[in-house]
Amino acid sequence: MKTYLIRLAMALGMSVAMIGGAAAASVTNKDAQAQVLSVTEDGNKIELVVEAGATVTFCPAGCFVTMPSGDRETLAGNEDIDIVNGGAVIK
Template sequence: MKTIIFGLVLSVATIGSATAASITNKDAQSQVLIVTEAGDKIEMVVEAGATVNFCPTGCFVTMPSGDRETLAGSETLDIVNGAAVIK
């Protein structure tokens, strides 16, 4: 029984510490991304030089260039000249 409870606690802790995707805007101006997560669509502004964590459970993103990407929630991206570069 103790093993089952420990496993459940460990699983919940792992889920709680899951990472989100991060994006860094390397352009000199702010960029706007369209993020669709769980059916909700929002505009996310990333200021010049800023890094933003988002999309912890996966999402669809329309980049400033118009490119669309599907993210799982663990990616690291840079915005360079209005286009996203996935690392």
């Protein structure tokens, strides 16, 4: 299952990269272990795995996100997020 989630996260990241120049949210995991975010975008829900120390770009046109802590956020698609101790710090 973990391999599937990693592949899904990579596919999402590549899709965002192909949009080119569009604003998108990014998340940086500053924790020592991988963290999982639940992302709902255009009615599609995925689990986005962010490995320790990694930065992932996602959500180019707004989305709903459940953070590892369980907090829910609505993103416009231009936020920078740090995950620290399982919690999200949105900049």
